[in-house]
Amino acid sequence: MEAILGKITGVSARAGGRYAISFMPACLLPERVAPPTWLQGTELTIEREVADPRELGGPGDSCVLTPAESLRWLNPLTITPEVSYGRVPEKLTIHLAWWPVMPPPEFTVRIGRQQLTGSFERRGDRHIAEIAMNRFSSSRLTLPTAVAVIFSGLSIHSAVLPADEPFVTRLYLPGREIVRLENCWYSLDIIRRAGGAILAWRERGRGIDHFTRPKDRIGSPLEIAGHSDWFRTHWHTSELLMQAVLSSVKGWREGGASRLQLAGRVDKSLATRVECMLFDDLPLLSWRRTFELRQVPRRKSDRPQEPIDSLLSFGLGTRGAWLAERHGDTGSRVLCAFGDHLVSLRDILVDRREEDSCGWRVEYGWALAEHPGRRACSLYLFPPQPAPVMSLGTGIAHITMEPEWSMQPASAGDVFELPLALVAGECCGAEAKGAWVGCRCAMPDGIRCAVIARLREEKEEQAVFRLGRGRSEALMQVMQLPGVGAVAWAVADFPGGSIDDLLEITAAGIPQRRAA
């Protein structure tokens, strides 16, 4: 979560060991980027209780706010509901928690070409406006659409999304601009920042976000949870991709999937593109990252040139990060296969980055992150060859799974691709012969369950689903995902099943892992 770092302009004592601290916002932590325009040049005040007033400092010193203290200034404008399904809500409530100018200026509500202007009403320390949406004609609206609220240069959306159809749409929510891809299984939030990354991965059936993160700690969102990619041209991962905001965003529906293409420059010598595709009928996201090396810094032209002078080393990898369970004898872990061994990695020490792959590589093109305590798991599928090495990172609150491919000599014009397929779900199985993740979603007449697997051998296999008292067997189908290779899957419907029933799956003879 972001938080404001301010420069103190004054400190004054209040009753009960409390102090009022006035400050000018200087930057936002953790990245120390400039504060939003509406905070620039504005003096703000917070109140703190401290054991020793010297902790606060004095004029000119910095003061760090908590994410909670910062929220009303960073996201002053919010809207209820943020998202509605099927039709435009009857009423929209716009909240203004704070604004530097009082009374606040008027706002505009816009749907398509229709718009109206309104003003806020003061209620206590807040300003609120309620908009009856029957003032707009919604007969010609096609979903997804958004009700935009425009206020003094700020624009936020109340999204109106299709109730029972997959979609892809761009949304401006308080504090974040996202592209949302949704099918009956998942709701994914993808951002242009960080060179294109996945910020939220909600399972719609159980209503859990696999990328949930603590709301009370200052930190980069993707550091603790999310999916991002990376590259390097030296020992260390380049920070350039994390700083890149991709300029081109294109989302569309085609061939039974929601598709999204993000593209842009990392710097003047490197371009990148993400093409992703969320299948309508399966809990499966295809994520293809491309880097194109446009130029390599060369020696001065008046010096002799050798072929090596137009080369650099280029390597890439991917990073899934999740809030870690760390309970001593159980907890989050990473599973993968090497030869006939199932390799399980679970680091206890924090603040670590292990490259546990000196003499071995992740074989058969899969890696699985498992969090048994909250019944959450994520399966990453990638090309079986070349095989990556596995790095594992542990922070105070998170665990990362980072398959990394060997660096290669690279020259201008070279293109590097990383095709992935990602699955998240509630149960999993893993053996040296393969791995799977199972998921469920609610359908109008019951529950649909699915399993997605990577199997070492391609042969006819069955998946056995048990949901509550119901049992269903399904032949596992195989599809070829370009670059990623064979992906096995099976689906079973349980009419009358409940989202609360216990789900157990055995796929290709690989039993479900038990929480340990």
Added chain:
Amino acid sequence: MNVFDPRTFSTDWEHIVVDRLDRCVDTRRLLGFAGALFTELELPIIVDKESLEFPLGINTSFDQLWERIRRTTDRACALLREYELDLYPAAAHPQESIYNSSHIHVGTILDETAGLHLENHLLRYAPVFAALAANSPVAHGMYLEFKSYRVRDNAQENIRPGMIRDPRTSQRIWGDDLGPKLNMAPTFEVRITDCASSRRLLAELVVFTAAFVHSRGERIEEASVSPEEYLEYLINRWTAARDGMQATFRWHGHPRPVAVILDEMLDSCEAELVVLGASRARLPLINEMVRKRVCQADMVIPLARRYPDPYLLANAYGKMLRHWEWFEEFLESASALEPRPMPSDGEILAEHLKLIGEGTHLYQTRETMSFPPPAADAVRAQLTTAGQVAEEFILERGLTLSRVSGSKP
């Protein structure tokens, strides 16, 4: 004849420098300040990694050292303040991955062979110095399980447990808890100590350490350190990192609070303190720390409890660190703490088990207490025999250990 002649001492005091956006100032910019202070103070001020380091010259008396500490820090603070910067004298930063020390140099020693014998002899006292100087209960997001994360983490390989060395079969090495360092100024260096946040405590700590090391330089004998004594040193080192001045060490096989050991050490070097212009009575902070079993980490702990977010803690901590007397004030008002029990064999085993997850490489378990191979293998055998750990050997990965579900440390 004392091996230290003439009697000299000093410290290399490392400081993080922060700006008003709470950023740690990088090496490139620190170099200019180091150069300016070097010229002005005529002390070899340098930059070490991301820190401004104050080597305080060659000192022969307590008062001389104190004067240099005061003069150097006063001038450095004034210079940095011109650029809205502050010293951040802490052994670790709550949010950045930096560890700092106040290494103590004891001189003058020209006999490296004697220095190596002395190293073997003084190894058992290294954890005592670690406990006294413990000042990193928060480090890079890690909170309050240890009073010196710097010692627990071996300062990211900038210190490491010492070894019993035979001068006849030794090479120069760098980074051990303590030992002779003749490749530069000819001194015996104690590296295990955390960076001090108090100027006055630093002065006392340096003169006491120097006097104690001098006191052991009178009769240098070949130390015969048994494997059991070596293990005691390693366990005590870990205990010092965890408990600071509340630690109870294994001392010749028996529990002995570190405060009691320190009390005896202080008395044993009274004559050497006098040579350096000090006396036990002139070390009021250390005396009070011994009496109350309190170290600098205990001053930071309440602050860290009130600021669970590392960014907020770094901010408040930095402001308190500007006040050189913070520790003195804290010590005066602090209640005496009780000694914590000496770690039992069961606890030692449990601490090793704690570091075993799933697929944990054998060598990672060594990070608990840095046990040498026979002792580490014995721990592994005990855990395996008790059914708490399963082993797997793959040629390419080596031996890995996994905790058996349900086994509790």
